Amino acid sequence: MTIRRLTAAGAAALVLALGATACGSDGGSGTKDGGTSGSAAAPASASAPSADVPKASGSITVFAAASLKETFTDLGKKFEAANPGAKVTFNFGGSSSLATSINSGAPADVFAAASPATMKTVTDAGGAAGEPKTFVRNTLTIAVPQGNPKHLAGLADLAAPGVKVALCAKEVPCGAAALTALKAAGVNLTPVTLEQDVKGALTKVELGEVDASLVYRTDVRADAGKIDGVDFPEAAQAVNDYPIAALAKAPNKDGAAAFVAYVRSPEAQQVLTAAGFQAP
Incomplete structure (x- = not known):
């Protein structure tokens, strides 16, 4: 009697195990993250934004700190490749002078500053659409x-x-x-x-x-x-946080939101950290 109960339980466990294996083997993956067993998942391509990054079109003007010139130029090209209808134009310079220009009415969609203090001059003037987010740090x-x-x-x-x-x-x-x-x-x-x-x-x-x-x-x-x-x-x-925000008077509000989302995406973060920036 006891032996039969154990055998039945073992058979049930085997059925459950086979079912779990069938579900977990979809696409040939043997690990939870979809990678090959025993190896790390391959990093996502920086030129193909995640599905949760919204699409964009039209002209997008980005005011960005001078220290972001190389990485943002690269990210701009990748963003355009993923959004064929979009064109990103950059204005690089000192964050304080860029903030002054924005507060004076210069047409811009996005502001990426090299410190919270300079971003604050824009937010205090009501120039940001929502709360700025720190996307990298620098030393x-x-x-x-x-x-x-x-x-x-x-x-x-x-x-x-x-x-x-x-x-x-x-x-x-x-x-x-x-x-x-x-x-x-x-x-x-x-x-x-x-x-x-x-x-x-x-x-x-x-x-x-x-x-x-x-x-x-x-x-x-x-x-x-x-x-x-x-x-x-x-x-x-003396570590500097870099905040980014879509601007309240952005001519291309959807494009601004999409570019900010892309800069904060894992794909863009790979580019930024490879250049020496620190993750927030």
Whole structure:
């Protein structure tokens, strides 16, 4: 009697197991995420946005921080490829000047800033359609000519006699972050120039006009082969969050929403983190 009950139970379990196997083997997958057993799922293509990213058409104008130039240019092309009826136009510059332009009525659909403070000037003026979302973070490094001829090893070296330094203006996110890092290190220095965006500070190093500048790590990576970067510990105290928002007066509201959704999608995040940005 007992043996028969156990045998019946075993048969029932076998039927259930076979049923589960049949359901789980749809498409030849042996893992929960649909990948091949024993290997990670292949990453999604950055040129094909997820199904939950809305489609777009028409012209979309994006005002974006200068430090986003390389990655956003790439993302713009991928976005257009996935949305044949869309055309993305970028205006890159210092976040503070872009915010001023938006508040002055410049036609734009999306704003991607390099700090919450600059985004706040737009949201306080009622310029954002909804709550801005942080999509990446960035940290500073010391940009130096190739080979680091001055042998700079940290922020204290920037204040040494004869060292010429370029900084971003304090109103610009990279300038505000630089001041925070210098204060954390207890370093006082007088830069030879104050630039209106991070690319301007970087160019001074490329041209040999200064010995160093404080820029984002992503900018140094984008300029690999031309300049070198020197990391410093105080950078951890001056991390910049990058918020993005569709604008309230966007001429192409649907296009703005679609581009913001794409920038925050896993596909776009792969491009951004590969360039050195940190996930939020």
